[in-house]
Amino acid sequence: MAAAAMLALPAVAALDIGDPVPKFTANAALGGKTFRYSLADALAKGPVVLYFFPAADSADCSIEAHAFAEAIDQFAALGATVIGVSADDIDTLAKFSVKSCQSRFPVASDEAKTVIEGFDALMQTRPDFANRLSYVIAPSGKVAYYYQNLNPDKHVERMLNALRALPKATPSR
Incomplete structure (x- = not known):
């Protein structure tokens, strides 16, 4: 019961549960290779965990990326894909995608x-950076859950719990 209550207490963000998310395409990297990522294409396959992070190769961002990489099979088992987004340039993220993301998921x-601004993820105290903010986006393109905390420790756990709480649907593959 306590876990369910915690799941129902998301942080303050402009996009609330049930709000439609802005669809986007962006340059991304996976395993050091760059490509064009489309949120709409990813949502056509199932829920998406979209997480924003301040800076590639910073200690906490590397910890968070490593945690997502270690849990990627759990996300896949729940039918979800993961994408990280930061204001870093694509060359920096291509290296980060190998080193910290372990070539397990893309970063854009x-x-x-x-x-970042469309998802209200701009860090207010340092506007050159994204805040540490994670979303679960349902295949419908609406926010199912979000969590904001500069501490990277709980993002993976909270995203997995939110995915487990989603109504079961047959994904189109």
């Missing part, structure tokens, strides 16, 4: 901060 570059 948003140097113009349009995606």
